[in-house]
Amino acid sequence: MATITLEKVAKSYGAVQTIHGIDLAIEDGEFVALVGPSGCGKSTLLRMIAGLEEISGGLLSIGDKVVNAVEPRDRDVAMVFQDYALYPHMTVAQNIGFGLKMRKTDAADIANRVAEAAQILQIEPLLDRRPGQLSGGQRQRVAMGRAIVRRPSAFLFDEPLSNLDAKLRVEMRTEIKRLHGLLGRTTVYVTHDQVEALTLADRVVILKEGRIMQEGRPLTLYEEPANLFVAEFIGSPQMNMFSGTVEADGGGVQLDGIRLAIPVRATPGAPVRLGARPEAIMLTSAEQADLTTRVEVFEPLGSDTMVSCKIAGTMAVVRLSPEVPVARGMDLHLRFDRRKLHVFDAKTGNRIRSAASET
Ligand SMILES: Nc1ncnc2c1ncn2[C@@H]1O[C@H](COP(=O)(O)OP(=O)(O)OP(=O)(O)O)[C@@H](O)[C@H]1O
Ligand SMILES: [Mg+2]
Known part of the structure; x- marks a missing residue:
């Protein structure tokens, strides 16, 4: 059973603390992605799980055993790095089998395992x-092959695809997902790419400055971000954000010149940030519209057309169907989809209203 459990796991370098008491329970066979901007502590956390980095505080367990003081080689996990560090003078087969050879595994067993890994890959x-x-x-x-032959109870990946071009990344992403389906092993996958995290993982953990900002299933993070950081980190193009205030009766939010009748549980007059993803702003008739604006820039992507325009004093991106004829300077009558709006406390950044609740 390769559950991986972190209880108040912390890391300090001298006086500087970089990981602040992380609690996380990874189930046996689960695929968890750790995602966040550069420097947020993803690699440090993964390296602590692998045993390559000492743990300054808290408890790390693999299965039901606390492994804080256990050597990396005895943790039964295999790590795949961004820089694969293959030995240039060895063949692929020798590279894949090298770790086993160092562990004095017998030659016939190595040959079998290498053949099996090569077939899987x-x-x-x-x-x-x-x-x-x-x-x-x-x-x-080949780098994954080296990990597979060890038959570890968990795989740890640190940005394994970031040296590949865009097309290959997508192909290898599918490959990693296939491997996880085939081998069913607990997997912790570090990336700074939110699309990679959302498409690969059962559960995504979003980190900022050594703290968990939110964890959950990919769609939950997309549909119900707990705070501004997650709202802006997940989704491409980014969620549009507008400044607003809560109306006197709490029955709506007032943007610059636009009134949205969405109930919010907040102090009347309180400043809020209203979030609307590009698909939450729809093209409509002049009568139905919340606002009328002009196309400033448009990007026809084939599947959608992304239109940049000014809304409530802010440049926003709206996702339109490719069938809509669009031209620069053209008038747009737009309406916010009330079911898909997110309201955040402007001071704390925390979510105020569930996007799913109807008006
Ligand atoms: N040996 C070290 N001494 C001091 N600080 C360190 C050391 N290693 C890492 N750090 C700091 O710890 C923090 C987390 O680093 P880490 O490498 O885990 O980030 P990351 O999320 O993997 O970033 P990236 O996406 O750039 O790889 C950073 O602020 C980094 O500067
Ligand atoms: Mg890193």
Whole structure:
């Protein structure tokens, strides 16, 4: 049983604390992504799980055993790094089997495990090549092969795809998801790419400055961000944010020149931030519209057209159907989709109203 449990796990370098008491319970077989901006502590956390970094406070358990003081090699986890560090003079087969050889595994067993990993990763024809004769994606597979042959109870990935081009990243993303389905092992995956986190993981943990900002299923994070940080981090293009105030009776939110009758549980007059994703602002008739604005910039993507325009004093992005003819300077009658709005306390940044609640 490879559950991974963190209880108040902390990390300090000298007087500087970088990880602040993380509590996280990862289930056996679960795929968890740790995501957040550069420097938020993703790698540090992963390296503490792997045993490559000492834990300054709290408890880390793998299965039902506390492993704070257990050597990396005895933790039964395998890590795949961004920089695969393959040995250039060895063949693919030798690279994959090298860790086992160092552990004095017998040669026949190594050969079997290498063959099995190569089959899983579909790199059998490459076993006799050297790393210099492989593409980036193939090298990444070899790095995963090295982890697979160890048959660990958990896989730890630290930005394994960031050296690959955009197309290959998407392909390898599918590959990692397939592998997880096949092997069913507990997986902790670090990335700064929110799309990668949302598409791969059962559960996503969003970190900022060594603290968890929110954790949950991908769609929950998208639909019910707990605070401004998560709201702006998840989703591309970013959620549009407008400044507003709560009306006297609490029955609505007043933006610059726009009144939205959405009930909010907040002090009348309190400043709020109103969030609307590009798909939460719809094209409508002049009569139905909350506002009328002009197209400033548009990007036809084929599947959608992204339109930049000024709304309530802020530049916003609106997602339109590609069938809508759009031209620069054209008038747009727009309406906020009341069911898809998010309201945050402007001071604390915390969510005030559930987006799902109807007006
Ligand atoms: N050896 C060290 N000594 C002092 N501070 C460190 C050390 N290693 C990391 N840090 C600090 O700890 C914080 C977290 O670093 P970490 O490498 O975990 O970030 P990250 O989220 O993986 O970022 P990135 O996306 O850039 O890889 C950073 O502020 C970093 O400067
Ligand atoms: Mg990192």
